[in-house]
Amino acid sequence: MARKLYERVGKQDNHRPSPFSWRARYALAHKGLDIDDHVPVKFHDKESIAFSGQGFVPILIDGAETVHDSWAIATYLEDSYPDRPSLFGGSQALAHFMNTWADTALMPAVFPLVITDLHANIAEDDKAYFRETREKRLGRTIESFAADRSAFEANLAKALAPLRAQLDAYPYVSGPEPAYADYAVFSVFQFARCVSPTPVLSADDALRTWIDRISALFGGLGASCLRLEEGVAA
């Protein structure tokens, strides 16, 4: 059965800047499901995904099924492959909270620190579209939005408090073993290091050991891409 994942792509094919696409990748890997075809989708490219009836990636085609939205993909995989390792660590509802926390508390704290670099590190023919859509949403230029870096750093430090407390108590967000709650949170840090050469965490930050462990899962899935933080192409 052919399995195809439409994913956001940045400056080149192994540059994957979307946290949501990373969640879909990790969900598939957790279930032990191979992807036969990765389809790179630029920000401005709405044509290649018009078949899905909406304008966002990731989109999974799994045989006869087409599913979009990273959370919908995760629940689809859990329901369709119940005999494979569970994605939700015993509670789909609480994993959903982690997913919304990653989207509504962590991502807004990380995004302002990397948006200027994100714009600089996508494909040249994507930049005008990216700037126009983001500046419309922000109500001002990317550069003026991102200007006060120290305020955003203080904001991130505050936003990370519950995650730090969780990883003081358990090896993974999900408990003794990693699962979707980990991937949802990890995806935001993965996004940041894929798009910016300036780390959002200091070199000795305790969260890095957890990030490194998630990154190493599934044959080093998180490391198998261009990470600007390290300044190297895998």
Add this chain to the structure above:
Amino acid sequence: MARKLYERVGKQDNHRPSPFSWRARYALAHKGLDIDDHVPVKFHDKESIAFSGQGFVPILIDGAETVHDSWAIATYLEDSYPDRPSLFGGSQALAHFMNTWADTALMPAVFPLVITDLHANIAEDDKAYFRETREKRLGRTIESFAADRSAFEANLAKALAPLRAQLDAYPYVSGPEPAYADYAVFSVFQFARCVSPTPVLSADDALRTWIDRISALFGGLGASCLRLEEGVAA
């Protein structure tokens, strides 16, 4: 087997201002365990709880066992009464994240909005101790800390985003049925309405229907106390 709960008390015996004591009450009720003796403990009263080797409530005495700290009480109850309804909705680790989110994201957003009223509504002989300890922690007077109410209201609106998204998707934080993750979050709102006549949520806020449902559980446990928000003594 005698079961005794040492709880924070405010201006009178049915005034219970501690979110942590509420968590212990709800955990016991969820397990269907009666409390034979409620021991009210004022803020400055360290003598009556010195036997526990530390200075905080809640403290549960369950037969021969003495347990302090609301999370430790919850895990103790789960381990000691495994045949009664589970507190953790399938994932103790993810329930722990909700507990830390309530402590490190929600409580700091609610606390500045009610601290002045909290000080006004505890027992007269507790006020000097409360002011001294809190002002030492805050590094300034309670009144100057709490002065910019509109900034704190904006901060709370932001902090509530993941909770709103969760309750858009599920009837309870824990999923189809309430459990400890709900009680941990609810306890912060219960704290606020027990100590302040000024609601932190508007009268038509969608979160109130969830708060009312948690409040009505276990024979109206959350309503069975003095709630200053309503301006009535139960």
